[in-house]
Each structure stands twice: as C-alpha cells, then as structure tokens.
Amino acid sequence: MDKPCRGLRRDAERNRQRVLAAARELFAVKGMEATLNDVARHANVGVGTVYRRFATKEELVEALFEDGIDQIAEIAECALQHENSWQGLVWFVEQLCELTATDRGLREIAYSKAYGGYRVQCARTRITPPIAKLVQRARDDGYLRADIESTDMPIISMLAGTVSEWAGHVEPELWRRYVGLMLEGMRHCEHQDPLPVAALGHSQMDEAMQGADGG
Structure with missing residues (x-):
C-alpha cells in the first residue's frame, strides 16, 4: 500500500527540484522581476505544478x-x-x-x-x-x-x-x-x-x- 505514496512523493520532489532549477536559471538572467508563471513556462510544467510546490513567490x-x-x-x-x-x-x-x-x-x-x-x-x-x-x-x-x-x-x-x-x-x-x-x-x-x-x-x-x- 505504501509504494504508490512513495512514488508520488518522489514525483513531487522531482517536480520541486525541476521548478527550483528553472527558477534559478531564469532569475539568474532576468532577476526577481520574473513571475511564478514565467518559472512554470521555463520549467515546461503547468502553473498548477509550481503553485503546489510554492504557494507564493x-x-x-x-x-x-x-x-x-x-x-x-x-x-x-x-x-x-x-x-x-x-x-x-x-x-x-x-x-x-x-x-x-x-x-x-x-x-x-x-x-x-x-x-x-x-x-x-x-x-x-x-x-x-x-x-x-x-x-x-x-x-x-x-x-x-x-x-x-x-x-x-x-x-x-x-x-x-x-x-x-x-x-x-x-x-x-x-x-x-x-x-x-x-x-x-x-x-x-x-x-x-x-x-x-x-x-x-x-x-x-x-x-x-x-x-x-x-x-
């Protein structure tokens, strides 16, 4: 019963790291003017994925x-x-x-x-x-x-x-x-x-x- 939960947690952590990496790349160039929507586009994920990991900028x-x-x-x-x-x-x-x-x-x-x-x-x-x-x-x-x-x-x-x-x-x-x-x-x-x-x-x-x- 635990395996699906562990799989979901791993997916969530991968998504979190993907969002962080994209944000780091984007902010490095554009600075803090970039938005969470910009981060989502740069990470090639849905906006909802970003907001589930980080509710606010x-x-x-x-x-x-x-x-x-x-x-x-x-x-x-x-x-x-x-x-x-x-x-x-x-x-x-x-x-x-x-x-x-x-x-x-x-x-x-x-x-x-x-x-x-x-x-x-x-x-x-x-x-x-x-x-x-x-x-x-x-x-x-x-x-x-x-x-x-x-x-x-x-x-x-x-x-x-x-x-x-x-x-x-x-x-x-x-x-x-x-x-x-x-x-x-x-x-x-x-x-x-x-x-x-x-x-x-x-x-x-x-x-x-x-x-x-x-x-």
Whole structure:
C-alpha cells in the first residue's frame, strides 16, 4: 500500500527540484522581476505544478536563498582545504564574486531590502564561521593585511556584482579585473598605511544589508 505514496512523493520532489532549477536559471538572467508563471513556462510544467510546490513567490525565493547560502558555505569549507591559506582565500573570493557577478537573482535576493530582511541574520549564522576562519588563517600566516575582516567579503562580492550589472553586456568578464585589483590590495606588505575606515562590524553589516536598495 505504501509504494504508490512513495512514488508520488518522489514525483513531487522531482517536480520541486525541476521548478527550483528553472527558477534559478531564469532569475539568474532576468532577476526577481520574473513571475511564478514565467518559472512554470521555463520549467515546461503547468502553473498548477509550481503553485503546489510554492504557494507564493516568497516561498520560492526562500528556497533559492537557502540554496545560495548553502553553496557559499560549501565554497568556504572547500577553500579551507587549501594547504596555502592565501591561495584558499583567493579561490574563495573569486568563486564568491563569480556567483554574484553571474547570478542576478542571487545578487538581488542577497543585497536587496525587499528580499533580504530577516534572512540576513540566518545567512550570517551559516556562513560567517568558515569565512572568518579563512580570513584569520591568511592573516595569521602573514599573507593578508591586518585590517582586512570577514565582513569585507560580501562587500567585495557586491562590488563584483555591480561591475557585472553595469558593464556585463559589453564585457561579461570585466568583474574579474576588479576582483584581481582588490585581491592585490588585500595583500600584506611591509610599511603599509592603515586603511582610512575600519570594516563594518557584524551588526553594522546586518543593518546595511537590510537597508540596501537592491539590484
């Protein structure tokens, strides 16, 4: 008697993943202006299928945001496996910036007041520890400026996204140039002047991200 139910559950989960994948592809290009109807067409499923999985666009955004945060956390954990702490940090920054430069939907969710809100604190709980460890490790090994903090990472990522938003239609890879410049600026050198302004604290970062106007 259980087999049909299990089959239905598997079908439902497949449909859910299909809708999520389609939404991720669509939002990456069009941003959050895409509707659930647009998602249904992109997934090649009926509108009812989308609404059974996600009753509102907010529910779909929530699922996509959680997936995005999980992806960033996995990148950070992978970066910690690099034996050289500077190489690990560079790889992390490049991967993080690629996400925000190429995925308009994730960028708008993460940095928009309309879609961020309470998610900011949840995301910080998930991704702050591995990012802080990456930064501290590179700093302790003498590769990273003493005044670079983990809260600098999302801002660097946002800058990459801004370059992509502004000039991506002309040169899709331009963001890499400025990420490279920022990474060079993050290196520790002898007799460096301190940066003119301190990094945001975590509570300041939460406040700034909750108040951002978005992409």
